Amino acid sequence: MKVFMEISYSEGQFALFMLYFTLKRQEACSVGMPLNFCPECGFKLLTNFKFCPSCGQKLPFLLDTAQVDSSTSSPAAPQTSVTDGSVAAQLQSSPWPTQAELIQHTGDGPASSVSGLPRSPLRRTQKLVKVTESASPLLASATPLLAASPKSAAAAKNKSKRMKRASPPKPLEEGEQVTDTAGVQWKLVKLLSQSDTEIFYGVQQVTTRACSADYEHILKLASKDGKIFNEQNFLQRAAKPTSVKKWKKDKQMDFLGLPSCDGFGLHADSYRFLILPNMGQTLQSFMLEGEVLSEKAVLQLSCRILDVLEYIHENEYVHADIHAENIYIDFTKPSQVYLAGYCHAFRYCPSGKHVEYREGSRTPHEGAVEFISVDSHKGAGPSRRSDLQALGYCMLSWLAGALPWTSLTDCPAKVMAEKERYMTDVQGLRTQCFGRKKMAGAVQVYLSQVMSLQYTEKPDYQQLHSGLLGALHKLGASLDQPIDLQV
Template sequence: MPFQFCPQCGTKLQADFRFCPSCGEKFPAPAGAGPSGDDTICGSGESSGSFSPVSVSPRPPLGSPCRAAIRGKRSAEDPVPLQDASPVLPKRGKARGKTPAALKQKDGMEGLNSPPAKKAPTPVKGRGRSVCGRQVEEKELSEDNLPTSPSPFFKASPGGDPSPGPKPAQKSPQKESWVVRHNHFRRGSKLKSRSGKRVSAVTPPQEGEELTDTACRKWRLGKLLSQTEKDLVYEAFASNSKESKHILKLGAKDGRIFNEQNFLQRAAKASSVDKWIKSNRLDFLGLPPCVGFGLHALQYRFLIFPSMGQTLLSILESKATLPSERTVLQLACRILDVLTFIHSNEYVHGDINAENIYISMEGPSQVFLAGYSHAFRYCPGGQQVEYREASRTPHEGALEYISVDSHKGAGPSRRSDLQSLGYCLLHWLTGTLPWDSTSDPQTISAQKQRFLEDVPTLLSSCFGEKRVSSAVQQYVTQVMALGYTDTPDYPALKAGLNDGLLALGGALEQPLSSMTASYH
């Protein structure tokens, strides 16, 4: 059957077509028919409307030897070379400097004389970067160019690269024992570099960057004080102020810091705290006031607090000896006051440890319980949440101190906070816990479960041959016997701790001199 090709786009057409169905080009009928049984192809004539029939032998099938001969060399039987049968047609698409007619030409014949073009590698989608880009990013995270901080939270691991800053003085064997043992249990950070440094999943903003809270107050970032995998803590300067009287806690917009902000807005209002202090005749309640919050750069959420002093963890790491029993009991009474308040407002803390406890340098008897990123509303609307394992992520918080409830994925209750405080008291007094030798969450959970029903063995494992503190023994025995929904006897718990403090010649109002001496 005779056919022709469109001179504009090269589409194969029947002989009686008056326009091209592909590009819409109109053309007159061909001047004559080709030989019987052969196809005709219309080459471009001198004018755009003229056609000249050209005879072409049938194309051999793909893969045949004749096909290769046609590509490389003109056959003697062909009256016209294939390359001359139709002009080389450019690919379709927009190109600068070309006419619309030229852009319509098809590239179907071009592939016969040239090998297929090498396809460019397709980038893999993921965080807006290609595979190569992501590999570079992972390398940067895992090598030496990690964000660091002068905070005592960052210490080089044995065999790793030392952190920037002055070289620490040689520690005594007793101090080294405490620091190594305590740092061994700082397992809250799962994101670590090969050198053992703790890194944050949040990209730290630059020092000096300005942030604006919801009240339109501007805050300027100072030096980075500390960082974990969840958040970063900076010095914060108010607008036009050269003195830093605040700290800024910053985390991912939809991260754990949102839970902390929600708790502070619901249960830690300044008016409620003041009313509680007056009604319970307290001299102080260590709940940090949030003076501002907001979003920054569409990816960060931040909270502003007044400066609260040093973390208990940094103080413990700087001391060569364990804190005294009097100091530990004084800390316990202050923290128990805060737990009593937040429990009365339907919340539990969920992650009590030395890193979330601050000791004020201006008023050394002032102890703050901070870090409410794991706060849980255990009693919404006055209705106690039912005990249900695996209802939350298991093992959330500092593994060495969280309760068995948190290990099993149940929502923490009031007994969970009080038991966590008991583990802290034992660790601060003795420098050890029975599960020191393991970092496996399941093993730690199993040991804690066993000691719930065998408190004397728990105490003997921690104190060894040393005298067991009667006040701590009484406290731990009472809280380990609590049920999930039981209401603790807070006055009795505090009375037992306070009586032990008074017996040692201490008082709540006295400064924590042994804890803060190295910072004055």
């Protein structure tokens, strides 16, 4: 086999490393062996890894059936070797080449070559491997790994973690019982709602006296492998009743609309469920498409939601999916508003350190496309500004009936482009939504403030809350008054 390399002396060991990794990978794949290193970056692996934890590259394991059959049916199949045959010999010994073995292949000085052929003139910018027609197909297929591979934005997106698609849950029969991890049994009393990913039931705890159709809790049911586990994790970490109680005492609040998790567990080895308090009905269930709310109702809702956002942000999380379907109003206590639906909750500040802005690190356009922030559209981890901007979009939608991109939600990229266009033009956004009609001044001030926030910047919650609450007081209303959803 005739092989020669045009590489600079300083890059010789790198090229040999990559050649060695490639040959070892091909050997492992041909016999169905697991890899003990990543052929892309060289990171050491455990035998059951499917993806490299360092670079995210999918690891090859088995060839397809035809290739395996052909390799096993040929008893004399030669192993690929370079002109200096000791590289192939190394494959039979230690899984990692020693420094001495590397020197043996790179030589003592800059004039040596792998193939023994006359050395080409040095080009420090080249890292190229040329394979002649007589070279092995095995080595020819491996050469792209030796060439430089710049990591573009598109490549980064392809290597980002892909969430496993969860199958939609099948409804359970009313009257069926489930048992949570604490051993408490819950009876399904009434099917409340169903979507492609989750089902809600009214439930009651099974006791000797439980015989009525009333319920004080709701059960949220979803596929075990879906995002409901993320919500469970958030509720257990950030929504502990003791933490919420202390927060309300410190802030002198009588209510905080954050639901507690009163139980959780698995059912039929396929479903995961959460037991939540009965929060009433969703805001979306009271609103027809294009219907608007009064300025008073929008300000009441926004102040209550802003209270919840400040709490969860101080506890290192963001909601990342604020819209009317995740907002509940308890009409037995019509001044109380809950923010629920934490399937997309993101820990933006683990151990007090804010995550870096990195596009493509998460699934792009995740959440309700009409209301999520530009950061979420781009696949960057949502931050505090993401929640506040999403709340601003909701306020506009509730007041105007629609947003400039409402009709474009089937094409998330177009929605993102529209949002980016208005990030620095709040006045233009106001005009597009309301035309010549008057817009609440407090809402416009709020939008201007949250649109100018930097990714890691801590918002001034007191200023934001005071602006909305002051406008509410000017209308002669307060947070303690019932929320009137009639326009």
